[in-house]
Amino acid sequence: MASGRSHRPATRSRGIPEATVARLPLYLRALTALSERSVPTVSSEELAAAAGVNSAKLRKDFSYLGSYGTRGVGYDVEYLVYQISRELGLTQDWPVVIVGIGNLGAALANYGGFASRGFRVAALIDADHALTGRNVAGLPVRHTDELEDIIRDNQVSIGVIATPAGAAQEVCDRLVAAGVTSILNFAPTVLSVPDGVDVRKVDLSIELQILAFHEQRKAGEDLGEAVAAASAGEEKGGLAPRAKTAAAKAAAARTAAAKAVAAAAGKTKRPGPDGDVPAVMPA
Amino acid sequence: MASGRSHRPATRSRGIPEATVARLPLYLRALTALSERSVPTVSSEELAAAAGVNSAKLRKDFSYLGSYGTRGVGYDVEYLVYQISRELGLTQDWPVVIVGIGNLGAALANYGGFASRGFRVAALIDADHALTGRNVAGLPVRHTDELEDIIRDNQVSIGVIATPAGAAQEVCDRLVAAGVTSILNFAPTVLSVPDGVDVRKVDLSIELQILAFHEQRKAGEDLGEAVAAASAGEEKGGLAPRAKTAAAKAAAARTAAAKAVAAAAGKTKRPGPDGDVPAVMPA
DNA sequence: CTATGTGAATCGCTTCACAGCA
DNA sequence: TGCTGTGAAGCGATTCACATAG
Numbered sequence: 001m002a003s004g005r006s007h008r009p010a011t012r013s014r015g016i017p018e019a020t021v022a023r024l025p026l027y028l029r030a031l032t033a034l035s036e037r038s039v040p041t042v043s044s045e046e047l048a049a050a051a052g053v054n055s056a057k058l059r060k061d062f063s064y065l066g067s068y069g070t071r072g073v074g075y076d077v078e079y080l081v082y083q084i085s086r087e088l089g090l091t092q093d094w095p096v097v098i099v100g101i102g103n104l105g106a107a108l109a110n111y112g113g114f115a116s117r118g119f120r121v122a123a124l125i126d127a128d129h130a131l132t133g134r135n136v137a138g139l140p141v142r143h144t145d146e147l148e149d150i151i152r153d154n155q156v157s158i159g160v161i162a163t164p165a166g167a168a169q170e171v172c173d174r175l176v177a178a179g180v181t182s183i184l185n186f187a188p189t190v191l192s193v194p195d196g197v198d199v200r201k202v203d204l205s206i207e208l209q210i211l212a213f214h215e216q217r218k219a220g221e222d223l224g225e226a227v228a229a230a231s232a233g234e235e236k237g238g239l240a241p242r243a244k245t246a247a248a249k250a251a252a253a254r255t256a257a258a259k260a261v262a263a264a265a266g267k268t269k270r271p272g273p274d275g276d277v278p279a280v281m282p283a
Numbered sequence: 284m285a286s287g288r289s290h291r292p293a294t295r296s297r298g299i300p301e302a303t304v305a306r307l308p309l310y311l312r313a314l315t316a317l318s319e320r321s322v323p324t325v326s327s328e329e330l331a332a333a334a335g336v337n338s339a340k341l342r343k344d345f346s347y348l349g350s351y352g353t354r355g356v357g358y359d360v361e362y363l364v365y366q367i368s369r370e371l372g373l374t375q376d377w378p379v380v381i382v383g384i385g386n387l388g389a390a391l392a393n394y395g396g397f398a399s400r401g402f403r404v405a406a407l408i409d410a411d412h413a414l415t416g417r418n419v420a421g422l423p424v425r426h427t428d429e430l431e432d433i434i435r436d437n438q439v440s441i442g443v444i445a446t447p448a449g450a451a452q453e454v455c456d457r458l459v460a461a462g463v464t465s466i467l468n469f470a471p472t473v474l475s476v477p478d479g480v481d482v483r484k485v486d487l488s489i490e491l492q493i494l495a496f497h498e499q500r501k502a503g504e505d506l507g508e509a510v511a512a513a514s515a516g517e518e519k520g521g522l523a524p525r526a527k528t529a530a531a532k533a534a535a536a537r538t539a540a541a542k543a544v545a546a547a548a549g550k551t552k553r554p555g556p557d558g559d560v561p562a563v564m565p566a
Numbered sequence: 567c568t569a570t571g572t573g574a575a576t577c578g579c580t581t582c583a584c585a586g587c588a
Numbered sequence: 589t590g591c592t593g594t595g596a597a598g599c600g601a602t603t604c605a606c607a608t609a610g
Contacts, residue, residue, distance in 0.1 A: 070570075
């Protein structure tokens with residue numbers, strides 16, 4: 001039943017809001033960069049800019065961790081790096097396994113960002129005997145048969161699934177059964193896991209689809225929208241063929257460029273099944 | 284200034300909530316699976332389960348698109364597939380470029396999920412002359428010098444950045460200057476883009492860090508928390524060395540297993556700089 | 567006088583519960 | 589009767605604005 005990113009829906013211990021937790025790594029990265037440049041302190045304003053958020057949010061976020069700043073001055077970079085690292089659990093060493101050593105799995109194995117933040121790739125696992133024994137990113141690929149032993153021997157609690165969609169749930173079940181309680185899922189499937197197991201999902205095609213939605217908004221409305229409007233009014237059952245006109249629309253729209261977009265957004269209507277709905281949000 | 288996922292903060296045309304947009308691809312995937320099994324209709328309950336959300340949310344989401352269901356019956360699978368596809372802009376063909384053909388870029392180029400949903404990889408681009416000319420996923424890798432020409436010739440409006448962090452902003456600037464208005468960024472950096480350009484970010488190490496946070500919660504509190512509590516009480520400046528004890532904690536905690544987690548969460552306190560903070564949020 | 571830390575206002579999303587339609 | 593569609597309540601996150609501390 002528990003799946004997706006539902007984090008202990010009822011009993012949130014006392015905690016840091018989930019939205020804040022999701023931003024801590026961002027702050028940490030910005031702080032690490034400052035630290036490397038030997039910058040001693042930052043203001044919330046500067047750090048917020050570096051992390052890509054606004055300063056009020058950043059201050060509120062930090063307030064959940066404690067009062068780590070100095071009024072009139074700012075935050076001590078080194079101190080904050082340590083506090084955030086500790087809060088995120090990065091002062092510890094987390095062994096992870098990557099299951100599914102295809103293109104993506106290999107990319108993950110080679111990804112430097114893991115090792116640099118307390119994550120250690122304990123093993124690479126694949127079901128393909130042609131792969132097992134080979135070296136990827138300096139580690140031997142081991143066979144799925146060994147999965148349970150690997151988890152136990154290395155006391156792995158975090159697993160990364162980079163298998164095809166079809167294999168993901170079974171791999172997930174085995175990981176969980178062997179003791180893994182956090183899963184990062186790259187396979188395009190909804191995983192179901194027991195309570196107490198966290199799943200985070202990274203889905204490349206979903207991200208692109210979200211972009212396409214916004215892109216369509218930018219490009220479409222004032223140009224080729226007759227097409228969409230017409231098909232929207234259709235009776236059920238009449239499925240329109242794929243349009244193939246995006247490039248033309250996009251090109252035309254692109255000429256208008258960035259600034260025009262904001263202006264256009266205001267006078268724009270969405271074609272809906274109900275015909276024309278006036279904009280609800282006044283500018 | 285505009286960066287991260289801030290989508291037209293003020294002027295939201297009339298629209299579908301962002302949270303809903305982010306779920307549409309999920310529904311679409313579930314529906315596509317049903318369609319392939321020739322299932323004619325689904326109830327909100329069934330579809331919600333397949334997509335990993337609850338049915339109220341799903342119905343509310345669909346209500347933003349229009350009234351596509353039939354009371355007492357459910358939703359017509361084919362019809363809904365089409366409507367969602369159209370809403371997301373997937374009835375069009377979106378040429379994308381991938382910049383940075385390292386491990387990750389290659390993985391993306393090979394990723395089937397792109398092609399299957401209206402996205403066409405128009406070109407692979409890399410700065411490394413050793414790579415250019417080579418074939419990856421059936422496409423020749425082209426040099427960064429050609430970037431602007433490629434964007435224009437193929438009328439590309441969506442770009443994927445899979446370069447090292449250091450190169451990302453410059454690539455981004457060039458993409459935007461050449462006409463790209465949506466960017467999917469895999470590089471661990473905050474990109475700044477002009478208004479009207481959408482950026483979505485996928486950060487592997489951030490996802491892992493979020494998992495680590497929750498993992499630490501599960502494992503830590505009742506076991507080795509003395510360590511964290513002690514160091515939290517320290518004066519500024521005393522940076523504790525990396526702990527390396529995660530595995531031991533995790534192992535011990537894991538024995539207690541999933542069910543214990545929920546129970547433990549209730550009686551747990553966060554160690555803070557101010558010592559002990561009582562739970563602010565009453566259960 | 568500057569920049570943090572935080573109550574209070576606001577916003578948007580989720581959930582509830584039921585009216586309305588097939 | 590069964591399931592959708594949706595006002596209204598609830599809840600968490602963001603933003604505002606200022607008291608507070610250095």
